[in-house]
Amino acid sequence: SAQDNSGWVCEANAEGVLSECRLDPQASPARLDWVHRRQVPAEQIDEQCLRCDGSYIDPLGHLDRSESPELSDIHASAGSTAIQGNTITLSDRVEVRQGYRHLSADSATLDRTENEAQLQGNIELREPGLLLRGQSAWFDSDTGEAKLRYSEYVLHQQRLQGMAQEVDRDSEGILHIHGGQLSFCPPGEEDWLIRADELELDTEEGLGVARGARIDVAGVPVFYSPWVQFPIDDRRRTGLLWPDIGSDTKGGLDVSVPVYFNLAPDYDLLYSPRYIQERGVNHEAKARYLSPVVGSWTVGGAWMNDDKRYEDEQPEERNHDRWLGVVKHNGLFNQRWRSRVDYSRASDVDYMKDLETSSLDAKRRTALLQLGSLDYLGDKWMANLEVQQFQSLADDINNDYKKLPQITGRYRPSGEPFKIDPILLAQYSSFDTDDERVTGNRLYTEAGASYPMQWQYGFLNSSAKYRYLHYDLNEHPDFEENNPTSGAATATIDGGLFFDRSTNIAGRGLLQTLEPRVYYLYSEYDDQTDQPDFDSAELTFSYNQLFRGTRFSGRDRIDDANQLSLGLTTRFIDDTDGREEFSASIGQIFYFRDREVRLDPRDEPLKTGGSEVAGELTFYPNERLSLRTSLVYDPYTDSMNSGSFQTTYDPGDGSLYNVGYSYRRPLTTTSNTTPTEQAHFSFYLPAGRNWRVFAGINYSVEAHTSVEDMFGVEYDSCCWMVRLLHLRYYDTDSGQRTTDFDDPTLTREHSTQFQIVLKGMGGFGSRANSIMKDMIRGFNDSEY
């Protein structure tokens, strides 16, 4: 006879023994607690539910799981009951409750001495997060062990369902599934599923194991493995991750298959053998270790034996092995000692360009940082020991100066108003370089005091200090004096007022502020033409520069100054939550002396009576739209020196739009003299329920060409996602200087990336994903 309420249809013989069972394709998904979106309570509808057009609703989901049902009494009821010795025979709809466990069947035989039951027909075993259905079953109420034949199962939280000839649930709660299948797709819509001889599902550990397993996609077997372990929730579990499949003009077909090893709660390893058609196999690995004592450590790297394409391109190189080593560490001991290591080293200047396919930013890098740093964070004092060097990734750029080491001690100001705060800083640095430039040691000290005054309506901070610089240079033809020194007294007065008013725009209460600020900086002039430049640069001019005590980064220049900055800021603040919806600032520095101290001592003093005018504007009318713009205008030459405009719109429906523009006339000191003018457009846009299209372009306005662009498409269904993208970008030969984007040495590179994810079985990161993050501002892949 046909059984309702189940996916299985069975024939029973005269003795009631089941035979001839088959799956009923017409069975309602509701039997597996699958509820169509229209019936899902509003508070339980989420992104996944929309995409899947429904979700699993667990009727017992709200129950307390802390008390084991084995400790509870058994309550049974049935249409008719017969007792014979220790055997109770129940029939005509049997209902059994034991703590949070619910069990029902058409009929049952209970053995009271063994606490076991034999059940027949329409069996339903429920616990919070679990539903097992079957046609015949054995059950032990002391241990919770169960065997169900012709069974179906649902794990609500894992969004997982399946069927089996037999499901055994052991006393640990692990499901052993014999001759069955499993899918993260909704019942009846199994776009993909795993068939296996044996399946083991451990919800506690979030782990699945399959033996004799086959993955079918759209009914077609695509993968077979005699043994495979996979995660059944978003915890990271040992196993294969989704492969990255791509092809690009830097190496042809490029496939990497990451294998993840979850070795212990505090350390793991990711190993990705990567086959690159024109090059060979790159072995990429990353190990992580997390400890409360020694902090977090990541050690990674890659190694390729004899890169074939590199050999063709650079026959003069003797060694064609390629490698990359990376160490990253962050530690905090006793809340006082902070340590950091950020070290990357590549085999050659082209490594990142050739082999780093995930991130465009990484490909563009011109130097790799090699840093080790240790801080002591005291209440009143801070000390730092640091070693830093850079590996240049371009033949035309020298390796930068190394700090081997730099030691800094400073007093941490209390900042308490109306109290004199000492200023004390001493820094000793030893600079070295591989090339012909001068090397030596440098001592920088400053001492003085500041007096902050603060009221609700404003502030007035004064400070005075003496800065002193002493070098101990090694013999070098450019430097006659080996021990140049310089020193200057510096004083600042920084004052501002806050004016407020309440206002109402478009029915919303806003607090508008008006914040004028005045900053006076005086510093003596001391001749520094005999000093080297180890770590200094001219600071980018912006609104912030108005209120800085120096125009140089690093410590090699003590700038002369007698100048007054005037700035004005207005803000509109949401008066309910304090969010700054709009702010605009404008200001300028007025110079009362020429700036004689220059980064390059050969440069003429700067003589203008005022700085450029800097302006900044941000507009965040709501959580969805953001707009930032900044301008630097030179009134003396009547020219716009830099301008930028960046806006992002995230309407909350899963789409994202960006428009950006930036223009910059370079500083006189930088090597490039042509301005850069670049526009950015990108979007990520749903097209129908399952499709998304996305694209991004960085366009050089000065050269009328696309510097890099990308477009792609993805199909995202309830239980799987596939993504295809194409990227084009310019690449330069390292060491070849190009003057503009029309230069013939620029080569256009192409890259195509393909990504497929069967959802529910973990997986993190991918090349396609990182490229999208690079090209679409604010893009953040949703969890799958």
Next chain:
Amino acid sequence: CGFHLRGSGGASVPEEWRSLFLVTSNPNSEFSREVKLRFANAGIEWADDRADANYLLVLGPERFSQRNLSLDADTRAAEFELTMRSTFSINNARGKGVMPDTTGTVIKQMENDPQNVVGKAEEIRILKAEMRSELSQQILRRIAFFAASQTPEA
């Protein structure tokens, strides 16, 4: 035009909210110090023990990231965009959430010079310190306004 000096009728942190305890992984970091200082200057008393505080400020670490904003003709970064974020929330003395997770963001941009990596690394240090200060100002403002909205006016 209706502007008046702040303090003459303006909002300040309500009395009940002036007793806070800072929950953070690194109370001595530059960022934690900056936040503590700003709040103290706005009249907030930092409790040494969480049992003595009315509210707990749960402060996430500063998260810093850097991306290329534009490229020069060598396809090297001409400008960087620097972003600093921190997520914070307020719990009451019993640890129950009062103000949900809120993220403050500061974005700056600067010119790059590929020939002077060390000098530009020093510039990033200066900008980071300024961003920390702006971020802590944002956090103070959000919390002050939230506190005012939770406290019925006397």
